[in-house]
Amino acid sequence: MIPAPFDYVRPSTLNDAVTALREADEEGKVLAGGQSLMPLLRLRLAYPEVLIDVSGLPELRGVRDDGDSIVVGAMATHYEVMRDPLVQAHAPLLAAATSTVADPAVRHRGTFGGSLAHADPAGDLPAVVLTMDGLFVTSAREIPARDFFADYLTSALEPDEILLGVRLPKTYTGWGFHYEKFHRTAQAWAVVGVACLVRRTDGEIAHARIGLTNMGSTPVRAYAVETAVADGPASREAFQSAARDAPDGTNPPSDLHGSAEYRRHLAQVLTARALATAAGV
Amino acid sequence: MPHVSVDVDGVRYEDEVEARLLLTHYLRDRLGKVGTPIGCDTSNCGACTVLMDGLSVKSCSVLAVQADGHEITTVEGLGDGQDLHPMQRAFHEEHALQCGYCTPGMIMAALDLLRDNADPSDEEIRAGLEGNLCRCTGYQNIVRAVRRAADGMRQAERPEEARS
Numbered sequence A: 001m002i003p004a005p006f007d008y009v010r011p012s013t014l015n016d017a018v019t020a021l022r023e024a025d026e027e028g029k030v031l032a033g034g035q036s037l038m039p040l041l042r043l044r045l046a047y048p049e050v051l052i053d054v055s056g057l058p059e060l061r062g063v064r065d066d067g068d069s070i071v072v073g074a075m076a077t078h079y080e081v082m083r084d085p086l087v088q089a090h091a092p093l094l095a096a097a098t099s100t101v102a103d104p105a106v107r108h109r110g111t112f113g114g115s116l117a118h119a120d121p122a123g124d125l126p127a128v129v130l131t132m133d134g135l136f137v138t139s140a141r142e143i144p145a146r147d148f149f150a151d152y153l154t155s156a157l158e159p160d161e162i163l164l165g166v167r168l169p170k171t172y173t174g175w176g177f178h179y180e181k182f183h184r185t186a187q188a189w190a191v192v193g194v195a196c197l198v199r200r201t202d203g204e205i206a207h208a209r210i211g212l213t214n215m216g217s218t219p220v221r222a223y224a225v226e227t228a229v230a231d232g233p234a235s236r237e238a239f240q241s242a243a244r245d246a247p248d249g250t251n252p253p254s255d256l257h258g259s260a261e262y263r264r265h266l267a268q269v270l271t272a273r274a275l276a277t278a279a280g281v
Numbered sequence B: 001m002p003h004v005s006v007d008v009d010g011v012r013y014e015d016e017v018e019a020r021l022l023l024t025h026y027l028r029d030r031l032g033k034v035g036t037p038i039g040c041d042t043s044n045c046g047a048c049t050v051l052m053d054g055l056s057v058k059s060c061s062v063l064a065v066q067a068d069g070h071e072i073t074t075v076e077g078l079g080d081g082q083d084l085h086p087m088q089r090a091f092h093e094e095h096a097l098q099c100g101y102c103t104p105g106m107i108m109a110a111l112d113l114l115r116d117n118a119d120p121s122d123e124e125i126r127a128g129l130e131g132n133l134c135r136c137t138g139y140q141n142i143v144r145a146v147r148r149a150a151d152g153m154r155q156a157e158r159p160e161e162a163r164s
Ligand SMILES: Cc1cc2nc3c(=O)[nH]c(=O)nc-3n(C[C@H](O)[C@H](O)[C@H](O)COP(=O)(O)OP(=O)(O)OC[C@H]3O[C@@H](n4cnc5c(N)ncnc54)[C@H](O)[C@@H]3O)c2cc1C
Pocket: A029, A030, A031, A032, A033, A034, A035, A036, A037, A038, A039, A054, A060, A074, A075, A100, A101, A102, A103, A106, A109, A110, A111, A112, A113, A114, A115, A117, A118, A122, A123, A124, A125, A157, A161, A162, A163, A164, A187, A188, A189, A190, B042, B043, B044
């Protein structure tokens, strides 16, 4: 379908962009890569009065090194993030998860920031940023990852707030990593996904961090599993036993792609697999 | 109405467009380039794939105003009017289409894949065409065609390798 009419502006400064959003008085929408917004507009599920295209704002571009962290710009496309040398060195988990998003054409347009601001519980990147303790940098403030994802398709961003990028600490540089995604058809969203980071010392797991995709209305950490594997052996048996706790505290949806019960089962199986691959066993 | 200045298949166009005009509709309805079809409302099928500054995009998911200042290549810009592009020829030779609806998008996505990887395996071809759906062929001949085009295009670029 053809979208309902709207106005379009492409400001070249952050100030102008925020002003345009304020003037739109909650009837404006930020347009990044458009890969979530265009289908919504075409299906007439969204009726913004004005689209504010943020592709012209220099603050949102690229990936930069900033001492003990890297900052991934909101307008960095999935395609750029996957092949960025800083991301590969300090956040290979993000590169791996990004390469499972959608398909090549969508990855050429879709952006890192758009995926996060969209806050789809089935999106692959929110769990990664949560697992890495990312810090969201916006036009108004900084928001820790655990406070950013508020609810189903709802982030903590105010209507006049623009996401500039996310600061990812270099703490996890060199850790084992894996993103385990389960989906049934090509270019499909995750039924369940598991983001995993592990640090090994002498055959043991010193630390593990695990984030779950689509096990609730927001991404969640599998704290029970993290605790269960810490200071234990890096073995498949240990991982399988610890991963039984993966659904603890989750509230997965039941939908066309699977029941809540099925998702709880998947979370256990996929968490064990993710740990094994991340630990290299 | 916003003004756009966009290169399509090597020709510069200057136009006033409605903000809500999709790039596919601009190509088809304004420029008459009906070689790029529309197959869905959900950005899934890939029939509408074109290259934007050399990278594949789904033209139903880009606004014409977002193409302002960019270069677009559609399937109509591939052949030289006389001869088919090697990718088009390979689709013909390998019988990689039945109804042909998905073909322009398949061809553009396949060219994008070869830009990144001149010698893809069958598995890499399937992953590269992940965003393009075909309801007719079962994909086997499409994979064969892309492999054939890749072989031909590599040899055309490095004739000395072909001889050895
Ligand atoms: C066929 C298909 C398959 C897909 N499969 C997957 C998948 O498997 N996994 C996955 O994770 N994603 C998937 N996606 C979604 C894809 O990752 C999108 O790129 C992403 O969700 C949105 O990014 P965007 O840049 O296109 O954002 P847009 O569509 O432009 O915007 C999305 C939303 O975020 C807001 N927004 C965007 N940028 C900002 C900003 N800087 N500040 C404030 N608000 C902002 C917009 O206002 C809008 O509400 C798929 C999409 C398609 C079309």
